Amino acid sequence: MSRVYPFDDVSTARAVIDDDGTLVEWNEGASRLLGHPAEAVLGRPAAQLLAEEDSTALPTGSRWDGTVALRHRDGRTVPVWLLAHRRPPQDGHGGSWLVVTPLPGTEPPEEDDPLAAAGLIQSPCAVAVYDARLRLRRMNDAMAEAIGLPEERLRGLRLAEIGGKPQSEELEQGLLQVLTTGSPMDLQTYARIGAEDRAHAWLARMAPVRDAQGRVRGVCLAMHDVTDNYRARQRLQLVNEASVRVGSTLDVTRTAQELAEVCVPALADFVTIDLLDPQDYGGEPPARITAPLTLRRAAHHSVLPGVPEAVLKPGQTEDYPPGSPQADSLTAGHTIIASVAAGEMRSWLTWSSVRGERVRRFGIHSSMSVPVRARGLTLGVALFTRHRRPDPYTADDRLLAEEITTRAAVCIDNARRYSRERETALALQRSLLPRMLPRTAALEASSRYLPAARTGVGGDWFDVIPLSGMRVAMVVGDVVGHGVEASATMGRLRTAVRTLADIDLAPDELLTHLDDLVVRLSEESGAGAGPGEAGSPGEVGATCVYAVYDPVSRRCTVARAGHPPPVVLRPGVAPQALDVPAGPPLGLGGLPFESTEVELPLGTVLALYTDGLVWSSRERDPETSREMLYEALGTYSNSLDGTCDRVLRSLLPPGGSADDVALLLARTQGLPAAQVATWDIPADPALVAPIRKQVVEQLDAWGLSEVAFTAELVVSELVTNAIRYGSHPIRLRLIHDETTLICEVSDTSHTAPHLRRAKIFDEGGRGLLLVAQLTQRWGSRHTPEGKTIWAELSLFEADQ
Structure with a gap:
């Protein structure tokens, strides 16, 4: 030894x-x-x-x-x-x-034995003394009461033999360390040291017992019951863990699942979270509840794999009658603790035979039903049950469950409000974005819009706008911010772009007018707010790229305002970004914008997108994302829809983008030269008649004689007005596709005509009124050289 x-x-x-x-x-x-x-x-x-x-x-x-x-x-x-x-x-x-x-032979210590003096028999603290062989020599009445056996029965046994648990072996190792080092030490353990039903938390204080010469002759063990402090710390730790783990996302189902998981097994063996459906109560959770009521299973969790105790699956609903723990606690408005042994759930288990079978199979003995309430509204109920832990729920368990559930309820309500706002913003966004892109002779287009996965709907938008002369405008923009306000601002800007496009402004001029509008919106949003406050000037901002493509000249004019440049994929050439001056973002005011004009061969693909596409992943820099975009576009195979899907799959992470994503792909088409006819108009009004004749002959050659009479009248009026009021040179151009015939008259005067109603005795003033009556639509646009008056005739109506 x-x-x-x-x-x-x-x-x-x-x-x-x-x-x-x-x-x-x-x-x-x-x-x-x-x-x-x-x-x-x-x-x-x-x-x-x-x-x-x-x-x-x-x-x-x-x-x-x-x-x-x-x-x-x-x-x-x-x-x-x-x-x-x-x-x-x-x-x-x-x-x-x-x-x-x-074994016999372990006798009580003599009176002069130092071990006897260390007994502290009258101490209220549980004390035991172990000799140099770490066998029990003495213990006081408090220790005997804690163990549940008298000293004479245990004298001579080791601590591990008295306790018989792994915790006892740990304490015995502590005794050995004190015996060999001569230094006291403390240990904490949680165990049953006697025959009690519930484990206790103990603080074991061990100190060496020395004789008169200072030699270590044994070890004194004092056990302090610190169960109350231990459980208080455990409750505080659980509340702290819940505050960290619950509410990590703005998703109602995920938040409910986090609440269930954080309470198992610390508070319950099986937890279910059932929520009311606000749609059943007019969109908002009710302030008062009456039974029976319908609840939807949001989440559940168990100490057993697969949650075999559950009767419902997440997402399923069930009607809960009076007598059920869920309905009773919600109608009462407070927590209800029930015990199976006391018969407090007999009516519920009898009504639901499936639940009765589960209770008997798993030995569920106690339940605690806690209403989930936040901001005065009842959201649902959390049901905590025990079957593995033998102890029933106590008042302390109730306070702990209510504290955690109340914290989680605020997170669930925040997630619910966010989901409602997101759905509202999505509905608004869908109503403001084009339902389908128009079919034009100039290009074929396809688009995608994806809201942000975490921050909600934003202000990204796209549009394809038919213009006069078979031309078409493409626009993609991005409003700063997210939510309903960003969507509403996006709708105003999209409407403004369409209005400005209708008057045929050049791309750089259109962005200048749009910039003025954003400045005004910023000033309106900041009215009454001080510097640095929410809603101060500069809050509204946006970026935009605007392009106009002419299928006759096959040239495209592009301008951008702080937006990513378009990517162009010419046939047989690798994708590359279009070299367009960046321009300032919209809303700064007073800064110029510049346009770039490029020629695009037939079949060229233009890609316009918002920065959410290339900033979609935090693990990837934008340059790498742009290279991936070029690679995805480079595998284009004549399907714009397929290319859109391939681009999104390549660049967006599995969980979705951190920002909104708008993508517009357009493939250019051109009008053959045979579908365009041009005449230079002489200054003599007497020569208008030969021009009309040439127009009729051209229409006959195109097989459009059905509209020859109407076209002859329109051409006569437009050419006559140009000769009479415009400046030379004057040019007439006819363009047609399968559905439309366009008549254009251009001159070098910048004065635009306007429609007016002539009086009875006026000799003129009826020409444009006649044009408006005979055509599908008409208008004018400014050009660098002057202006162009145009009118469109529908070929479908002529066939009828």
């Missing part, structure tokens, strides 16, 4: 019996007590050692003690007091029983 390992194996008779009653361990002390050597008993039934053959049953519970008549090797009967501890299965081995008894 040494201080490193002072335990002697002959002072205690110790044996281990497995679950089938076979002896698997037998020490030297047991051999001394009954005379049987280890090789004679190991592997044999322990019942063969009993003097009474009918006493063959193993003890029950977690600990047992009593006097048993055992058979000595020499045939005599020996009455022995035994202490047995149940050891659970571990490391792949089955359960077993540790059976011990002290």
Whole structure:
């Protein structure tokens, strides 16, 4: 025996019996007590050692003690007091029983023994003294009461033999360290040290016991019950964990699941979260609840894999009648704790036979139903149940559940409000964006819009706008911010772009007017706000790219305001960004914008997009995203829809983009030269008649003689007005596709005509009125050289 390992194996008779009653361990002390050597008993039934053959049953519970008549090797009967501890299965081995008894010879200490003086028998603190072999010598009444056995029964046993639990072995290692080092130490443990039903938290304080010469003769162990403090810290830790884990996203279902997960197993063995459907109450959760009521399962969680206790799956609904824990707690407006043993859920389990079967199968014995309420509104109910933990719910458990549920309810309500606002903004966004892109002779287009995955709907938009002369405008923009306000601002800007496009402004001029509008919107939003306050000037901002493509000249004019440049994919050429001056973002005011004009061959693909496409992932820089965009566009295979989908799959992360994404792809088409006719008009009004004749001949050559009469009248009026009021040179151009005939007259005067109603005796003023009546639509546009008056005739009406 040494201080490193002072335990002697002959002072205690110790044996281990497995679950089938076979002896698997037998020490030297047991051999001394009954005379049987280890090789004679190991592997044999322990019942063969009993003097009474009918006493063959193993003890029950977690600990047992009593006097048993055992058979000595020499045939005599020996009455022995035994202490047995149940050891659970571990490391792949089955359960077993540790059976011990002290051997005779461990006597009470003498009065002059230093161990006796250290007993503190009258102390209210549980105290025990262990000798140099770490066997119990003395313990006071408080320790005997905590263990549940008297000192004379336990004297001579080791701490691990008295406790029989892994925690007891940990404490015994602490005793050994104090014995060998001579330094005191403290340990905390949570265990049953006696026969109590519930485990307690203990603070074990161990100090060396010295004799008059200062030599360590043993160890004094004092046990302090700190269960209340332990549980208070545990509750505080659970509340803190809930505040961190619950509400990590603005998703109602995920938040409810986080609440269920944080409470298992700390507070319950099985948790369900059922929520009211606001649509059943006019869009908002009700302030008062009446039963029966319908709840939707939002989340659940269990200590058992697969949540076998659950009757419903997430997303399913069920009607809860009066008498159910959910309905009773919601109608009462407070937490209700119920026990199966007390019959408090009998009516509910009888009504729901499936739940009754689950309760019996898993041994559910207690439930706690807590209303989920936030900001005066009832959102649903959280049901906490126990079946693995034997202890019922207490008042402290109720306070803890209410604290966690209240915190989670605010997160659920925030997620609900966010989801409602997001749905509203999405509906507004869908109503403001084009439902379908127009079909034009100039180009074929396809588009995609994806709202942000986390920040909600923003102000991204796109549009394709038919212009006069078969031309078409393409626009993609991005309003700063997210939510309903950004969507509303986007709608105003999209309307403004369409209005400005209708008067045929050049791209740089259009962006200048749009910039003035954004400045005014910023000033309006900041009215009455001080510097730095929300709503101050500069809050509204946007970026935009605007392009106009002419299928006759096959040229495209582009201008941008702080927006990513378009990507152009010419046939047989690798994709590249179009070199367009960046321009300032909209809303700064007073800064110029510049246009770039490029020629685009037939079949060229233009890609206009918002920056959410290339800033979609935090792990990837925008330059890398642009290279991926070029690569995705480079595999274009004549399908714009397929290319749109391929671009989004390549660039967007699986969870969605952090910002809105708008993508517009357009493939250019051109009008053959045979569908365009041009004439230079002389200054003599007398020569208008030959021009009309040439127009009719051209229409006959095109097979459009059905509209020749109307076209002749329109051309006559427009050419005559140009000769009379315009400046030379004057040019007439006819353009047609399958559906429309366009008549254009251009001159170098910048004065635009206007429609007026002529009086009875006026000799003129009826020309444009006549044009307006005969054509589908008409208008004028300014050009660098002057202006162009145009009119469109529908070929469908002519066929009818």
